[in-house]
Amino acid sequence: MPNPVMQFQILSTQPDQTAAFYSELFGWSISDNNAMGYRQIATGAAEGIQGGIWPAPPGAPTFAQLFMAVDDVDAKAVAAQSLGAKLLIPPTTLPDGDAIAVLLDPQGMSFALWRRPA
Amino acid sequence: MAFRDRLINAFNDRRSANSKFSIRAMATLLNTDHATLSQILRGTRKVPVLHLRSWAKAIGLTTEETSIYIAAEQTPPLSTTRRESLYRQWATEGLALINDPTHWHIIRLTREPGFQADSRWLAAQANSTVDQVNMAFSRLLRLQLLTANAPDHWTETTGLKTFTQSEFQKLALSRIRKNNQGKPKCPTP
Numbered sequence: 073m074p075n076p077v078m079q080f081q082i083l084s085t086q087p088d089q090t091a092a093f094y095s096e097l098f099g100w101s102i103s104d105n106n107a108m109g110y111r112q113i114a115t116g117a118a119e120g121i122q123g124g125i126w127p128a129p130p131g132a133p134t135f136a137q138l139f140m141a142v143d144d145v146d147a148k149a150v151a152a153q154s155l156g157a158k159l160l161i162p163p164t165t166l167p168d169g170d171a172i173a174v175l176l177d178p179q180g181m182s183f184a185l186w187r188r189p190a
Numbered sequence: 191m192a193f194r195d196r197l198i199n200a201f202n203d204r205r206s207a208n209s210k211f212s213i214r215a216m217a218t219l220l221n222t223d224h225a226t227l228s229q230i231l232r233g234t235r236k237v238p239v240l241h242l243r244s245w246a247k248a249i250g251l252t253t254e255e256t257s258i259y260i261a262a263e264q265t266p267p268l269s270t271t272r273r274e275s276l277y278r279q280w281a282t283e284g285l286a287l288i289n290d291p292t293h294w295h296i297i298r299l300t301r302e303p304g305f306q307a308d309s310r311w312l313a314a315q316a317n318s319t320v321d322q323v324n325m326a327f328s329r330l331l332r333l334q335l336l337t338a339n340a341p342d343h344w345t346e347t348t349g350l351k352t353f354t355q356s357e358f359q360k361l362a363l364s365r366i367r368k369n370n371q372g373k374p375k376c377p378t379p
Binding site (some may be wrong): 087104107108109110126127129130131154160161162165166167168169189 | 279280283285286307308309310313320321323324325328329330331334337338339340341342359
């Protein structure tokens, strides 16, 4: 299976303000009607990817992350580490059934592996 | 190109135009002594930051270029910056854990029979906000104090024999320190 970029995530020091800014600027709708209270972004366009907003860890600036779709989060996390990535958040199943792992690539950029709910 | 290279180029340019142009003449141009300049050109001595502006002017650099060289000289080396960044991250993460009991509440609640893997439910139980729950959730996963292997099932993995908030905090802080070791030394109390 190819591994497309499925989602972007903005990790914001001020998630509500970030949500307000982008929804005002681009007309994106943002809903947190899910188990994690995750601010999901629907851009309203068929093309491009959708996104979400998560609180940034303290001390970190606001930054963006890409989510790559994979069949097997565990296997791909191992493969990434064998290529020099560092595991930040081990493979985890979220309440809505999707699985993720977050890693730092060898150049220090964080990215996520993501598998849609089974 | 380092400032030293600019000095070397300036010297070479003058020497090309005048074969009698010496390091001593260059030192006079820069208002310094021959030995100092000689060591700098050989790379055995650093360019004195205090002289950088006047030397830059003497060899014809622009004010903007000079400012860049001064800033570069005054910027701490990358190794220092990385060490400071790890140190800051360690302190920030540690303070977040000390100041926000949401972490403990999540861990504690995973043992409760009515546990719900739902940030709003957790926020209500912990008297926290959903963002606090989600940040704590991320941190607990990073510290490997919690696993979530099924949508509705989280397991605390502290392995604590004495399951108390203070023992949990002690363990979590030691994990934070370990995670941020690259490695900042703990200041002596």
